[in-house]
Amino acid sequence: MRIAVLDDYQDVARDYADWDSLPAEVAFFHETSTDHDELVRRLEPFDVIAAMRERTPFPRALLEALPNLKLLVTTGMKNASIDMAAAAELGVTVSGTRGGSWQATAELTWGLILAVTRDIPAHDRSVREGGWQRGVGVELAGRTLGVLGLGRLGSQVATVGLALGMEVIAWSENLTEQAAAEVGALRVDKDRLFRDSDVLTIHTVLSKRTRGLVGADELALMRPTAYLINTSRGPIVDEPALRETLREGRIAGAGVDVFGRDPLPADDPWREVPNAVLTPHIGYVTTGTYEAFYAETVEDVRAYLDGSPIRVLNG
Structure with a gap:
């Protein structure tokens, strides 16, 4: 054998x-x-x-x-x-x-949220290169966390957001107002989720229905000060559209752990995208x-x- x-x-x-x-x-x-x-x-x-x-x-x-x-x-x-x-x-x-543990991915989600909203990688690099403070971060208390997919994992992420003093809104196709309320979130429609979220995090499974669910139209609804986090599956997001959005500064940043190709080729365009914290699919590692x-x-x-x-x- x-x-x-x-x-x-x-x-x-x-x-x-x-x-x-x-x-x-x-x-x-x-x-x-x-x-x-x-x-x-x-x-x-x-x-x-x-x-x-x-x-x-x-x-x-x-x-x-x-x-x-x-x-x-x-x-x-x-x-x-x-x-x-x-x-x-x-x-x-x-x-x-x-x-x-599905909680491992929830924990990484918050690692990415904090890394991108406080620009932690750039500050670390600045210190190591002999510099000091650069840029000004964003506090999360009082801001709105949007959760796309309020299942077991999304609910855990939402709970942490509530503990940090954030308002939590959520949407998925089958989410009910009661199920959202049980977590402490407000069920909204899809467009409002993208319009009103200061941080939007994705926690839905990849399927024929969710492939490309977050495309150019959805990204265009987001505020220029908003952040997108994806620790679910790469193809849920239209990756070229997200890269273009980041290059043009139409959202403030993104934290991405999952990609359409895994592992990323050495010359993959993701490696040159600004305003993003990238991790190599370590949500469960x-x-x-x-x-x-x-x-x-x-x-x-x-x-x-x-x-x-x-x-x-x-x-």
């Missing part, structure tokens, strides 16, 4: 689970590839593949080219980049993991989350080898 652990960017996966407890040879891959032929060459020998979230897509064409594959484990209980129907047709079991993800991956493999697969996503 051979197991491939993919996209272990930081070379830490072996430290977060007891891989030696499995009767298998385990190989860890640290570099991502999206090239079909390269992935086939790399993965063809393996019986089991452990994927980290949606870093490596598994469309039908790739699954068909991996005849030895029997089990595909993904961290999390959803993975839009795996063709679940094709995997089932090909006899590949797909299992997930339930562990991991914490010790607690990795401990849960990788330990449950080992559990999934062991259960499959025992003949009783668990947390099956395509059964």
Whole structure:
């Protein structure tokens, strides 16, 4: 039995689970590839593949080219980049993991909000380069936090905003006034969310309905003093439109943890965008989350080898 652990960017996966407890040879891959032929060459020998979230897509064409594959484990209980129907047709079991803390992403959201509204990266750089204060930050108390998607994660972000003395407004297609009120937020329509938010943060899942949900028209409604935060999924936002908005100074700034391409190519236009704090999709990259993800991956493999697969996503 051979197991491939993919996209272990930081070379830490072996430290977060007891891989030696499995009767298998385990190989860890640290570099991502999206090239079909390269992935086939790399993965063809393996019986089991452990994927980290949606870093490596598994469309039908790739699954068909991996005849030895029997089990595909993904961290999390959803993975839009795996063709679940094709995997089932090909006899590949797909299992997930339930562990991991959604609160980690809520915490990073506030890290980005504070970083961009107080220009923390630039102040840090100024001190290191021999300078001192530069620019004037924005206090959050008394300002309006807009939450696009007031689910479990969005509600946590809203709660912190309330604690800081912010007014909280929210919108999503299915959000009710009562559900918003239970969090302490006011349910508004979509246009008002963009018009009235001093800080607008995105916490909705990526789907056909939400892809491109935040486009040029929505960005045009925002105040020139407003900030946009995205720790959800890159394609929810029209990225070229957001980059143009930032370059032209039509909003004050953005904090972005997620992108249409992950990891970003070296020459990606995001790397040259002003007025933005960029992080490399680290919303869930914490010790607690990795401990849960990788330990449950080992559990999934062991259960499959025992003949009783668990947390099956395509059964």
